[in-house]
Amino acid sequence: MSTYIVRRLIAMPLLLLGVITVAFLLTHFTAADPLTSIIGERQMNNPAVVEAARARWGLDRSLPERYVIYLGNLLQGDMGTSFRTRQPVAHDLMVRLPATLELVISAMLLGTIFGVVLGVLAARFRDGPIDNIARFFALIGASAPVFWTGLVVLFIFSVQLGWLPGPGRIDSRAVAPPFVTGFYTIDTLVAGDWAGFRSVLMHLILPASVLGWTVTGIVSRMVRASMLDVLSQEYILAARAKGAGPLRVLINHALRNAMLPTLTILGFSFAYLITGAILTETIFSWPGIGSYAVAAARGLDNPAIVGVTIIGGAAFLITNLLTDIAYALVDPRVKLSRQEGS
């Protein structure tokens, strides 16, 4: 298995290079001139300013030249400077990625737990009331737009009931914890700030639930379908014929097998949410990658756009690898290394 992982790790930079190249070219070929966002539309008529800005941002050079320079810088961890924030893109991402990861990991945890439980129950009580309720719940999660469900839950739990705080990562009066990991949950704990930790957790609940709901929708349907498939297998009957009780059959024998196809969905969802949590981040004023990406796209902030794309691509590559490894760990039939090729 380790040789397989090594081979995949070697292939990864090449795949990433492809992502970078495509992202770089695409931003170049977009019709709009990024200079408008750098110097403002009014200055566009001033040749001196335009020339200076071109030279300042390296836009006077040819495309291959810029590409090579960009790659060279990237190797040193320099993703260029954002047109918009005038900060190094790498720094911007470093600050914002943990926020997104914290949100997405929480959402995945919630979504997976609820999705699996609902899926198992729906399959076990197929076509009964539980199945119908689970189906309805999943349907809303998978199809209702996040900007709507987000606003609804904010209205109910924050405005009306006042149980949970509104948007943001931490109480607006509180000071953000000193940067250690960028995960506020961890950083507040490191700082020993219990009130802050509590505030961070409370702030996480709503956005993580809204985002997790979409995951629940997909996962529960997936688990239900594969559970139904597995439950009709003969080894389930065989387990019952041994004298195994219903819970044991459902969890030890059926769920373990049903989780295999679900793993793929989980990996995919996670990678997707890294850059796909835009709407949730916007509604909940979450300073993550998604809202950064939207602002970058709106402002023709090419370095930031390419930076986000690279992160998104890397997220997919890494989760794909992790999913494959997880498969190999769970399913003994999967042999990742090509032993003694025939």
Next chain:
Amino acid sequence: MTVPLLQIRDLSVSFANRRGDPFEAVSGVDLTVNAGELHGVVGESGSGKSVTMLAVMGLLSPGARVSGSIRLDGQELVGLSERQMRKVRGRRIGYIFQDPMTALNPLMTVGAQIAEAVRLHKPQVGRSQARERAVELLRLVSIPMPEERASQYPHEFSGGMRQRAVIAMAMANEPELLIADEPTTALDVTIQAQIMELLERLRQDKGVGIVLVTHDLGVVAGAARGLSIMYCGRVVERGLVDDVFDKPLHPYTKGLLGSLPQPDARAARLRAIPGAPPPIGARPSGCAFHPRCGFALDICRAERPGLRPIGATTVACHRAEAVAMREAVEVSVHDA
């Protein structure tokens, strides 16, 4: 007289179809298996043999309605709660499935699955002890290198080895009764013989009673003592294997025997029973076999024959005497 190991009396099983109409998959089946005896149950697919066996295990789908009596060593099983049935399954009755490829959980080692069967009924047995027992059981079913094999997964086993593992699992708690539901159907012929030998050895050494369900009379011929032939959810003929093979009294049995290849009659064509079993839910009136029967008279269409003894065998046929009299009546398909 001793109590039979398994005594099924007037067992009927009905299901509801999609529209909710009930239909009987098994009707009034009687079956008796004595301790340490191998009893064959033969019939085509859809004849109700598997349903009967699943009824014994209490493993029918929740929609099934079971009536009649199933006694294991005198204890009535029909009407037992799920919890009580769980103590019977795997402990007093072992079940062997048709397809060893699908009867083992692909994510668990073979040893773990056998150990699970042990520990389900003997929770006091520790993990390592249960594992030792699993190895011992693999050795019992003649799996070479049982220690190594126990920690392998089902996909690392060949078909025949898997069926041995399934049998080991069924034997985990030394049950009184083994139900083998077409245990050799999915296997190569040479492997079939080995599995049958293994079952026979278990019967002799462990004294376990075995119900061997099959559609293959050839499998039964060498192994079984008693034999029940099922057709359309009913037992149509019952007796000792030798008697039934010697002198089949039901036209269906005769047809089944006629369709067996005979090594000494190379030139003769195999004779198939014409037609096909009727679809479930559309069973013919009277004797269910009459549309395919060369002996059928009006009475066969009108009146369902009950089981009656003729000589040493019991048969459900109005025309049993005629069947016994006439040799080789052409129930075969006309040669083209």
